[in-house]
Amino acid sequence: MENKVTPIIGLEVHVELTTKSKMFCACPADHFGKSPNSQTCPVCLGLPGALPVPNKQAIEDTIKIGLALNCEVNENNHFDRKQYFYPDLPKGYQISQYDQPLCHDGYLTLDSGKKIRILRVHLEEDTGKLQHTTIGSEKVSLVDFNRSGVPLVEIVSEPDLSSSEEAKEYLKKIHAIVRQLDVTTADMEKGQMRLEPTVNLNVASHFTPLVELKNINSFNFAVTALEYEIKRQLSEWQKTGVEKTKSNKTTRGYDSVKKITFPQRLKEEAKDYRYFPEPDIPPLVIRPSVVEKIKKTLPQLPDAIIAQLIALGVKMNDAKILSKDKTALAALRANSGLDQAKLASLIVNKKIDLAADIEPQFTRLTQIGETDAAKLAPLIDQVLMENPQVVEDYKKGKITVLGFLIGQVRRTAKGADAKTISALLVDKLK
């Protein structure tokens, strides 16, 4: 029974861009930890008469993400209004993209070689933030609009993922890519990257109802939430046999303490966002020449870096770590004359101080280590054997010859510590 069950997982990832200013106004976009409602203006506070003007950098950043995910860039695209009422949405609509996203039809390749199709990458604005509390005996929500209008990129995959592990790998790769592009710091704890998996099961060609999972703020939670949900759906299917329909998609939250998903209260009626083209913003026309220009600015992406490092003999694990660490990678590449596999390993294991000159450190570490008695012993034996007269002198009490012997050892054991050699010599000459 179990072996016929295949999870079908799609992922919606939201990434807050780390631009200087907000998406449609010139307020600072960096809202984390700021005093509530101290970074708003008529536009992002939704005052009467205020109008949006799009941030050029955010548009370019979104195209970069699209290109990094092998997407097509829509030459003709525009913003739309997505309309719904919620206290954190100051205009009663979110400026987003509907039928013409900036980028579409891309893919991301997992390490197994499996391609996960990317449906679309579009640009929108973030909402304000809600806090829940009580004043007196009244339950209330408090709204802070500092986050309102921060540029947000939505990356939507096709439901091509078939396990929680694949989902995790996909998410980690997305995370590494957007960080490598330098368009966001994608700090999960600050909510700069948010995950919404949609999952159901294929049980011997019967499909269980779709479930969208919310409140997942780490990759590991995504794994545990999906695993729980996959088990839950299977047992639900075995009990009820209810199949997916057009209208029975539900939303469930994730409780990271109990490690379970739970139903979220249903809204009273189906949503109807009444999308229509945003009349305040003229359409965007992204010419192929512009796309080419942006393409040229793309940095090497994590998968390409890994492939290149592996070709140089670097271990897979080291390559993966280095692909996410720009400083370390730069240090490795700046010392291409040194053994890349060894240097990579030393850098990953933090044996090398990247702030200091790397070559002498490398030499010292890769040749004889300071306390590496096992490696020094045969060298010392060799030196003693080659210099019988000196050994004789020492044994007669001429202790000063020790310096000569140390020097001889160090001629071959470059970088080895004199004190260690001395101690080993004294020991041998007893």
Next chain:
Amino acid sequence: MTKSKITREEISKVAKLANLSLTDSEIEKFTPQLAEIFAYIDQLGQVATDKVVPTAAVNNLNNVTREDTIADNRVLDQEEALGQSAKVEKNMFVVKAVIDND
């Protein structure tokens, strides 16, 4: 394209979507008025529009953007941002508790 027959139920549903709480007498009043207006605008069904490109804007512009710079002079003082609201707590706007994700 025939919505000239608008029902009270539809009016109620649309009102909900529009975040308007209409009274019974308002629904009573609006139902025939909207029906008449829809009957009038339904005449557009007579116009052949196959392959006609829709006009969303009439200023012939595209790619109007701004550089990514902060304009501090446009940022409202916190007191100013909050000052027109009936209810403020801890520098935040107070609303009735909403159904949220948790």
Next chain:
Amino acid sequence: MDQPKTIHELTTDLASKKISVTEVVADYLTKIDQRNGELNAFLTVAAAEAKEKAKEADAVIAHDPDIFTKKPFFGIPVGHKDIFLTRGLKTTAGSKVLANYIPQYSSTVVKKLEAAGAITLGKLNCDAWAHGASGENSDFGPTKNPHNLDYVPGGSSSGSAAAVAADLLPFATGTDTGGSIRQPANFCGVVGLKPSYGRVSRYGIVAMASSLDSIGHLTHDVYDAAAVLEITAGKDPYDASTTDLPVPTYTKLLDQPLPKKFKIGIAREYLEGLTDKDVLSSLEAAKAILARMGVEVIEISLPHTKYGIAVYYIVQPSEVSSNLARYDGIRYGNARASFGDEAKRRIMIGTYTLSAGYYDAYYLKAMQVRTLIRQDFDQAFGEVDALLSPTSPTPAFKLGQNTADPLAMYLADVYTVTANLAGLPGIALPTGKTKENLPLGIQFLTAQYTEEKLLNLAYHFEKTLHGK
């Protein structure tokens, strides 16, 4: 009643020190005091602030007589339709939702006029949210027509038209989404200019329908209409829909002779169903004036005219329903229950036309027919330089006459809405009066962004009309 003074006449008097700014401001404030009770044109009068500014202005004139060349509207009073945000000065949009709203910022147009030296005397009544063609939809009571208090002044820029017509102001700002400047100008016998869509910034003006809203003004004559546009027009970095085409010096181009073989078209579709004898005779009078000017008038066709109102009453409420969504009473203003009937009706219509299952049949269809209407005009302007039409199918009507029948009220926009759908500039000009002392007038339209041509024509028309 003295002949109202135009902006340019006031400037001449101020610059020659015949009068002071303090006297000018005090004079208007007295008139407002006397007549606003019956007209209800002003919702807010900023008397103290205006007097203070007048005093400061006089001090500036005393040591800088050149100020009038640096600031073309120095010391000139202005009133703003109450949907123009004025920082620190209550702005209601004619609605109880914003009954106590004190804006945190000023609209671009208000700032530009202030920078040119204009002094804000107050805020002018209008149909709530600019929804209406009579002024009767204001939540703060209807404005009356100064020519006959039993009649409406037109709308939605009702207070603006009434105040200028009653000489309570030398000029006033207005907005025109489907005729809201031209129609009240026509009902009140003043000049009403609706610039092209995108010519004047919409930033800081309560949005009605974003793809249609056009920001203009009401003045005593065409010269002033040109002078105001010279200040308000131009690219605004805060409004992405403004054009970056350069702004001509309109006032300098006014008295250029009209180009040879200047041709004006009258759409035969505009004449079908036009029965009002006064309006017909006003149109004939206009044709006679044009003949005296040596302008040829020919009949042309705008075949999709009859769909104009239907397209407008889909596009406009759709955008209205969206633009009014921000008024939730959380950050400012009162709760949504405070919306009046007309706003609620339009929100309902627009929510419906955008909702799932109806978008294609209504909104998309309307956008397509909008294309056809635009193409009609493109074709027409290939044949003629300008179009002549009535501004409204009737002169001003009596208060209360159309309030029970929204559709009948909507249909009165037939001559004005298509200019908004196509983004064209239009001007309403007075031509005379009916036996009941109600103003009559006509409308000219030209191609988008050709305000200089429109004003040039209007200027010569006005001159010929007055036998100059």
